[in-house]
Amino acid sequence: xxxxxxxxxxxxxxxxxxxxxAIPTFVEETDISGVDSVFEGEWEYxxxxxxxxxxxxxxxxxxMLLAGGSAPAKFYxxxxxxxGELRFEAVESGAEFDKIVGAxxxxxxxxxxxxxxxxxxxxxIVLRGLGECRFERANDDWGFDGGDAWSTAxxxxxxxxxxxxxxxxxxxxxxxxxxxxxxxxxxxxxxxPAGQERRFAQPVPLTPSHCALSxxxxxxxxxxxxxxxxxxxxxxxxxxxxQLWHVRPGEAPALYTAEEGWQxxxxxxxxxxxxxxxxxxxxxxxxxxMADNKLxxxxxxxxxxxxxxxxxxxxxxxxxxxxxxxxxxxQPSTAWHAQFEDVNNDGxxxxxxxxxxxxEMPDFARKDPNNLLIQKPDGTFVETGDIAGVxxxxxxxxxxxxxxxxxxxxxxxxxxxxxxxxxxxxxxxxAGGWVQVxxxxxxxNRDAVGAWIEVKRGDVTMRREAPSGGGHVSGQSGWWxxxxxxxxxxxxxxxxxxxxxxxxxxxxxxxxxxxxxxxQPRAWEPSGR
Amino acid sequence: xxxxxxxxxVLFLLASSAPGAAAQERPxxxxxxxxxxxxxxxxxxHTPTYSPPVASRAFAYLGVTAYEASAGGxxxxxxxxxxxxxxxAPARDADAIYDEAVVMQAAMAFGVRNFxxxxxxxxxxxxxxxxxxxxxITTAGRPEDVAARSMAFGEAVGAHILHxxxxxxxxxxxxxxFPFNHTPSDGPGAWAPTSLVAQQQAPLLPEWGDNRTFAxxxxxxxxxxxxxxxxxxxxxxxxxxxxxxxxxxxxxxxxQTAIARFWSDDPMLSPTPPGHWISIAMEILQERGxxxxxxxxxxxxxxxxxxxxxxxxxxxxxxxxxxxxxxxIRRLIxxxxxxxxxxxxxxxxPSGHSTQSGAAAAVLTAHFGEGFAFDDATHVDEGLGVxxxxxxxxxxxxxxxSRLYGGIHFRAAIKRGLEQGYCIGAHATALKTVN
Numbered sequence: 030x031x032x033x034x035x036x037x038x039x040x041x042x043x044x045x046x047x048x049x050x051a052i053p054t055f056v057e058e059t060d061i062s063g064v065d066s067v068f069e070g071e072w073e074y075x076x077x078x079x080x081x082x083x084x085x086x087x088x089x090x091x092x093m094l095l096a097g098g099s100a101p102a103k104f105y106x107x108x109x110x111x112x113g114e115l116r117f118e119a120v121e122s123g124a125e126f127d128k129i130v131g132a133x134x135x136x137x138x139x140x141x142x143x144x145x146x147x148x149x150x151x152x153x154i155v156l157r158g159l160g161e162c163r164f165e166r167a168n169d170d171w172g173f174d175g176g177d178a179w180s181t182a183x184x185x186x187x188x189x190x191x192x193x194x195x196x197x198x199x200x201x202x203x204x205x206x207x208x209x210x211x212x213x214x215x216x217x218x219x220x221x222p223a224g225q226e227r228r229f230a231q232p233v234p235l236t237p238s239h240c241a242l243s244x245x246x247x248x249x250x251x252x253x254x255x256x257x258x259x260x261x262x263x264x265x266x267x268x269x270x271x272q273l274w275h276v277r278p279g280e281a282p283a284l285y286t287a288e289e290g291w292q293x294x295x296x297x298x299x300x301x302x303x304x305x306x307x308x309x310x311x312x313x314x315x316x317x318x319m320a321d322n323k324l325x326x327x328x329x330x331x332x333x334x335x336x337x338x339x340x341x342x343x344x345x346x347x348x349x350x351x352x353x354x355x356x357x358x359x360q361p362s363t364a365w366h367a368q369f370e371d372v373n374n375d376g377x378x379x380x381x382x383x384x385x386x387x388x389e390m391p392d393f394a395r396k397d398p399n400n401l402l403i404q405k406p407d408g409t410f411v412e413t414g415d416i417a418g419v420x421x422x423x424x425x426x427x428x429x430x431x432x433x434x435x436x437x438x439x440x441x442x443x444x445x446x447x448x449x450x451x452x453x454x455x456x457x458x459x460a461g462g463w464v465q466v467x468x469x470x471x472x473x474n475r476d477a478v479g480a481w482i483e484v485k486r487g488d489v490t491m492r493r494e495a496p497s498g499g500g501h502v503s504g505q506s507g508w509w510x511x512x513x514x515x516x517x518x519x520x521x522x523x524x525x526x527x528x529x530x531x532x533x534x535x536x537x538x539x540x541x542x543x544x545x546x547x548x549q550p551r552a553w554e555p556s557g558r
Numbered sequence: 559x560x561x562x563x564x565x566x567x568v569l570f571l572l573a574s575s576a577p578g579a580a581a582q583e584r585p586x587x588x589x590x591x592x593x594x595x596x597x598x599x600x601x602x603x604h605t606p607t608y609s610p611p612v613a614s615r616a617f618a619y620l621g622v623t624a625y626e627a628s629a630g631g632x633x634x635x636x637x638x639x640x641x642x643x644x645x646x647a648p649a650r651d652a653d654a655i656y657d658e659a660v661v662m663q664a665a666m667a668f669g670v671r672n673f674x675x676x677x678x679x680x681x682x683x684x685x686x687x688x689x690x691x692x693x694x695i696t697t698a699g700r701p702e703d704v705a706a707r708s709m710a711f712g713e714a715v716g717a718h719i720l721h722x723x724x725x726x727x728x729x730x731x732x733x734x735x736f737p738f739n740h741t742p743s744d745g746p747g748a749w750a751p752t753s754l755v756a757q758q759q760a761p762l763l764p765e766w767g768d769n770r771t772f773a774x775x776x777x778x779x780x781x782x783x784x785x786x787x788x789x790x791x792x793x794x795x796x797x798x799x800x801x802x803x804x805x806x807x808x809x810x811x812x813x814q815t816a817i818a819r820f821w822s823d824d825p826m827l828s829p830t831p832p833g834h835w836i837s838i839a840m841e842i843l844q845e846r847g848x849x850x851x852x853x854x855x856x857x858x859x860x861x862x863x864x865x866x867x868x869x870x871x872x873x874x875x876x877x878x879x880x881x882x883x884x885x886x887i888r889r890l891i892x893x894x895x896x897x898x899x900x901x902x903x904x905x906x907x908p909s910g911h912s913t914q915s916g917a918a919a920a921v922l923t924a925h926f927g928e929g930f931a932f933d934d935a936t937h938v939d940e941g942l943g944v945x946x947x948x949x950x951x952x953x954x955x956x957x958x959x960s961r962l963y964g965g966i967h968f969r970a971a972i973k974r975g976l977e978q979g980y981c982i983g984a985h986a987t988a989l990k991t992v993n
Binding site for chain 2: 072075202207208209210211212263264265267268295319320321341343344345349351352359360361387388389390391392393
């Protein structure tokens with residue numbers, strides 16, 4: 030063993046009869062980071078507050094666009110040093126629109142430069158990346174009808190054979206309904222390519238729509254064709270529920286039905302995170318809500334005839350995260366963005382959840398700390414947010430976990446409503462090894478959205494889907510991270526979006542690799558910093 | 559047969575809230591009341607603390623608010639002295655003129671604002687919008703002194719009722735009604751948590767049965783016999799009841815499934831069971847073009863009866879602390895058994911749906927008479943259609959049986975719950991409202 034990740038000197042949590050788990054150390058660097066962004070606005074901005082994390086300049090460092098709500102968004106270029114404190118610099122990018130609720134990066138036109146989709150109160154906007162952190166509006170060039178709604182969810186996929194992506198956009202309640210808005214959920218949209226053109230057709234309404242706050246194209250049954258999962262806010266729908274859509278090339282989208290095995294679930298759905306936690310080859314889904322959150326695991330995948338039926342294992346795994354654990358309040362929590370990542374590099378993916386009261390709701394905690402739930406070897410999780418230093422009591426919304434300083438340790442940004450966004454540097458001293466990969470292929474889907482990445486760790490294969498979407502109005506592109514624990518090297522492969530299985534390749538720990546299709550992993554090192 | 563679609567045909571005033579809308583007809587107090595109740599049905603659904611017992615309490619206090627605000631102007635007897643702890647409301651100036659629509663608007667706006675003060679941002683926005691619009695159109699064209707006097711009186715009555723409500727034991731509900739510390743009872747027949755929701759590992763509102771009642775003396779005033787003795791022995795009464803639930807669930811007809819879903823009335827996804835009965839009453843009142851005096855009388859009695867029903871029912875639930883079918887059946891009959899409805903997080907006996915439906919049916923039957931047929935369109939928005947009933951008792955019995963179809967209750971809880979409800983409802987129907 031090359032390293033001792035459970036070092037004696039480390040901060041550890043020891044549960045009776047359990048494995049001593051390394052707890053990461055996060056240092057908040059908001060004040061020195063140069064980030065100064067607040068998600069503003071009243072009723073129409075009570076949900077949202079997202080962040081798009083992307084490399085806008087090609088230097089390998091993650092930059093970010095922070096939604097400002099009623100105020101203009103702010104774009105921050107990453108100017109920090111490798112392994113150093115987090116440093117950003119506000120730049121004029123062309124993305125500084127107001128009324129932005131959330132944002133997702135995506136190379137829409139396949140030119141190798143990341144573009145951005147802006148979800149707004151009003152017209153949605155697609156921004157073409159020009160390089161050097163400059164963007165321009167491309168609605169007209171790409172035939173993108175931005176509509177006029179309150180857009181609050183996003184997911185993207187490349188349907189088989191398509192030259193352009195398919196974008197799903199979730200919309201919220203009719204904002205013009207003042208007295209009786211309940212039951213007025215507006216239609217979600219599916220923006221598909223216009224034939225084989227590199228532009229969008231008129232969007233198809235994804236009805237019934239139930240006030241989506243998160244969407245995710247995900248290959249839940251490993252069929253090779255992702256379906257669209259939609260998490261809906263029961264506060265506003267009538268007759269609604271969580272949804273799963275068939276989105277088959279050349280066919281109209283169709284809901285999975287009860288006859289197909291879909292089980293009715295009605296929650297305050299606000300965010301989706303997915304990961305193969307059970308090492309069974311199928312994604313588990315964490316769904317954020319108010320009070321208890323859900324962790325869904327596919328029922329009996331070994332049976333072969335897969336139905337979209339899920340057990341809720343949140344209680345068993347210790348991730349209900351239903352009320353504050355610090356801050357002194359006893360009312361239930363409100364959860365928004367969720368993300369699975371391995372923040373202590375022990376090879377077991379952990380779970381971050383951003384928390385915050387909707388808006389002065391006294392029945393729910395108003396000082397609601399974020400969660401950092403560390404996974405233990407037995408598959409259960411333990412809360413460490415306060416010890417790790419990320420238990421902010423501000424009103425959290427969107428978030429992203431990314432290695433901003435390229436030191437192999439995942440850092441954190443959280444957007445807060447009516448307060449400054451916060452950034453934390455992961456300063457853990459006792460973390461394990463890691464590997465980070467970037468996918469690349471020719472053709473329109475340059476970043477291989479929808480691929481699966483597999484990494485071996487001992488007897489298990491860690492797997493993650495590489496989607497575009499989910500979370501709470503926050504998305505990211507770039508490096509995909511795996512913790513390796515005490516491994517010096519590992520094997521890795523990609524299952525490309527068309528189903529082609531890449532070869533297993535051996536890579537050394539603690540490195541960045543570009544995984545290009547039909548090529549050996551290419552080591553990458555940051556330069557100039 | 560009443561053909562009820564009135565909730566769908568939204569009234570004259572609220573559809574046109576946009577600036578520049580055409581001048582709106584001035585509503586009477588009956589329509590002011592109706593529209594506030596429409597709002598309350600939504601707020602109940604969208605205020606997470608409003609589980610059915612908590613919702614019933616709000617319906618009772620708002621019903622009494624409307625009643626007491628109107629009584630003096632409509633020749634009705636005050637409920638002061640009839641309801642536990644209710645002192646006489648502020649009196650009107652006998653020589654002054656009041657506008658009943660303005661009085662109603664002020665009283666209801668005050669009551670809703672306070673009883674739903676903890677609703678979310680959208681509910682707050684909706685309440686403000688309704689208050690602004692109804693205040694504007696009810697006072698339009700009225701003499702300033704009349705409008706001011708009427709508004710002050712309505713608010714004073716609202717404040718009086720709010721003050722009365724503070725000490726009833728149900729005013730403060732924390733953590734959505736789930737205690738932080740709860741020691742479950744020992745014994746195989748005791749209630750045990752039925753869900754994997756962390757918050758619901760403790761039962762809902764275990765002290766609710768000790769709340770001050772409205773029209774009946776205490777929560778123990780309509781007692782009921784113990785449930786069948788707990789037994790795991792095949793052929794015992796208890797086991798036989800469990801087998802009935804189990805076997806019914808295995809062979810549910812489409813009609814039984816529809817009934818289970820129609821009356822499910824889950825908190826935070828519906829107006830709750832008491833809201834369902836309020837909805838039925840509102841539909842009938844609207845269809846009949848009932849005047850304000852009839853509306854305040856019925857809505858007050860109905861709210862009181864259902865609030866008392868939940869207190870009485872909860873008193874019994876925590877006295878008997880009985881195991882749910884889902885726990886028993888999974889333990890002894892089929893480990894993977896899955897009823898079609900989610901079992902609520904509190905003890906089984908008696909059935910809350912049954913008790914409160916019995917109480918509601920008692921009040922509605924006393925008001926509209928025996929054999930009063932009606933349609934129920936409460937859940938049209940949810941896509942559950944309209945159901946028709948020959949009378950209120952039939953509807954109550956269907957609501958009660960829906961819980962057996964849903965796998966939530968044994969038959970004894972249903973049968974005796976209805977009986978308890980009829981007993982509790984009689985206290986509300988005995989209130990004197992005619993001078």
